[in-house]
Amino acid sequence: xxxxxxxxxxFITEKKPKGAPDFHHSDAPDAEGRFRDLSPKKxxxxxxxxxxxxxxxxxxxxxxxxVFNRKSDPKYADKMEKTRIEVYKQLGxxxxxxxxxxxxxxxxxxxxxxxxxxxxxxxxxxxxxxxYKGFAGxxxxxxxxxxxxxxxxxxxxxxxxxxxxxxxxxxxKSGKIKEENIYNHPAHISKSGSKEEFHKLVGEDENIPKxxxxxxxxxxxxxxxxxxxxxxxxxxxxxQIIEKPDxxxxxxxxxxxTFSEYIDKAxxxxxxxxxxxxxxxxxxxxxNEKAKNGKxxxxxxxxxxxxxxxxxxxxxxxxxxxxxxxxxxxxxxxMCFDMMKGKDGKVYVIESNAQPGVPFDSTVEAYKHIxxxxxxxxxxxQSLTKLNEYAKTMIEKTLKKDGGKRFSIK
Numbered sequence: 001x002x003x004x005x006x007x008x009x010x011f012i013t014e015k016k017p018k019g020a021p022d023f024h025h026s027d028a029p030d031a032e033g034r035f036r037d038l039s040p041k042k043x044x045x046x047x048x049x050x051x052x053x054x055x056x057x058x059x060x061x062x063x064x065x066x067v068f069n070r071k072s073d074p075k076y077a078d079k080m081e082k083t084r085i086e087v088y089k090q091l092g093x094x095x096x097x098x099x100x101x102x103x104x105x106x107x108x109x110x111x112x113x114x115x116x117x118x119x120x121x122x123x124x125x126x127x128x129x130x131x132y133k134g135f136a137g138x139x140x141x142x143x144x145x146x147x148x149x150x151x152x153x154x155x156x157x158x159x160x161x162x163x164x165x166x167x168x169x170x171x172x173k174s175g176k177i178k179e180e181n182i183y184n185h186p187a188h189i190s191k192s193g194s195k196e197e198f199h200k201l202v203g204e205d206e207n208i209p210k211x212x213x214x215x216x217x218x219x220x221x222x223x224x225x226x227x228x229x230x231x232x233x234x235x236x237x238x239x240q241i242i243e244k245p246d247x248x249x250x251x252x253x254x255x256x257x258t259f260s261e262y263i264d265k266a267x268x269x270x271x272x273x274x275x276x277x278x279x280x281x282x283x284x285x286x287x288n289e290k291a292k293n294g295k296x297x298x299x300x301x302x303x304x305x306x307x308x309x310x311x312x313x314x315x316x317x318x319x320x321x322x323x324x325x326x327x328x329x330x331x332x333x334x335m336c337f338d339m340m341k342g343k344d345g346k347v348y349v350i351e352s353n354a355q356p357g358v359p360f361d362s363t364v365e366a367y368k369h370i371x372x373x374x375x376x377x378x379x380x381x382q383s384l385t386k387l388n389e390y391a392k393t394m395i396e397k398t399l400k401k402d403g404g405k406r407f408s409i410k
Contacts, residue, residue, distance in 0.1 A: 035065055039151040040079060044086035058087055074386060075115040075139060082153075113383035114140045117370050118160035118177070120167040121145045139390050140367050144171065157181070159374040161334060161366070163355050165189050183370055184354050188331040192354040195229050195258045202328060207321050207348055211260040215248055218259035228256040239302070241293070263348055265340040269318065270306070272362055274369040275333045276326040278319070280362040281309040283410060284338075307410040308360050308395075321347050329354075333373075334366065359398045359407060361391035 034046060051057040062080045070077040088096045119141040144152060144160070146167055154176040162168045165186035171177045172186075179185070191197055199211045209227075212218050218226055225243045228251055241262060242248060272280040284304040286292035291302035318339060329335050329352065336356035337349050358366070364387050371379055379387070398407045 035080070036076070039148070039153065040082040040086045041153060042151060043083045044090055047083070047087060048090055053091065055087070055091065055093070059084070062087075073139070074112040074382070075142075078112060078115060112386075113371060113375075113379040114386060115142045116158055116375070117141055117367060118154070118158055119143050120160055120162050120164050120171070122164040122167065123147055140387060141363070146170075149174075149176070159183060159370055161370060162186060162189065181374070184332050184334050189354055191329065192332060192335065192352040195351070198352050199258060199260075202325070202349070205324075205349075207324070207346075209260040209263050209348055209350070211258060213257055213259070215251055215253055215259070219245055219248055222259060222261050225262040227260045227262050229258040229260070230255055239290075263340065263342045266343045266345075268304075268338070268340040269309075270336060270338050270356070271318075271322055272336045272356060272358070272366070273322060273326050273334075274366070275373065276323060276330070278311055278314065278322055279365045279369055280360075281311050281314060282306045282360075283309050287406070305406045305408065306359060307408045309410055317341075317347050321349060325349055325352075334370075359394075359401075361394045363394065364388075364391040 034043060038046060047058045047061060051061070062084050065080045066077045069080075085097070088094075117140075121143050123145045141161070142152075142158075144154065144167060145164065149167060149171060154171065156176060156178050158177075159181045160168065160171070160177055160183065162182060162184040168177070168182060168186050172179065172182075191201055196213060199208065199213075202208050204210070210222060212221055218228075224245055225241055228240045228242055230239075240256070242251065242259075268284040268286075270282045270284055271278045284306060287303040287305050288300075290300050291304050321339065322337065325337055326335060332354045334354065336353040338351040338353070339347060339349050341347050368379060368384075368387065378384075395409075399409070401407055
């Protein structure tokens, strides 16, 4: 969005004059990082102070940022335009704010579709895929977290994806967002985060390994070997295989509260879904014994390799089970299921997660689907082109992770 740029053509020309130096960030005092890090309101105040209210100098700084970033980073360029408007407000220049819309260079229909979805996130969560080198949470989503929600001017008409329930709760309490614009409302997140809640919600479904919630019920109703699980956890931490009934004596029910029959698996997969349909698929390959057969110390992590798969190749039996479980979890439109096929050929759902890890270009797919669902229109061509570029970069970065040993494309 390049609103009001034409208002300053008398000050600045967009094309670099012949012989002019290449673009560089402002060398004004303390400029380093401020254009990217500060909110439009705070950046405007800083520009007004450091440029001594000189509108020509302020405009020059902002226009330079816009011109050199509008193609490579349209979201950043849009932030500069929002800062320009904020400068007008803080200087009381209503004459510029109220200029006829005919001088605006772009209409609403041609604005970039990037940055129009909020991501509620915790900065120290370890979800490297959202924040890695400024991708996803910076390039196309607009990130909201515990350290910036008081500074960002939140648009209440934008949708928001929950990856941190406390942040969303704070935004709701402050009235900055609307309940109806939340994808994965905090009130429903617990349905996926707890293994016990998961099993109680899906009940005795035929595509779930038989499960009980006490040692006595396990001894009376399950066939051994069984899997003992803590209610909460990730990466297989805390999970333990109990081979025989007499070994149950050593099981501490203060730690383990969910017990399932062990399924000898032939293959395993992870599916990220949106409103009942899979939007991203990875095949999981065990890299250690615990991931392969559950054997190992309870504190040990399950290590998997992930291969990106094409959804066009999705088998019908997986698709059918996914549709059923997405309907069970319809209160959580953005949902991930870990699934496996037993050596008996039957498909099972083994875990759910409403805030899954997002390697490869899964963040791009999430953005596309949320945008089209919320705004009821497809993304513009320019935004799609940028997203495809970001997707390519994210895939390349993923494939290089961990020495190229864990991630692949199949």
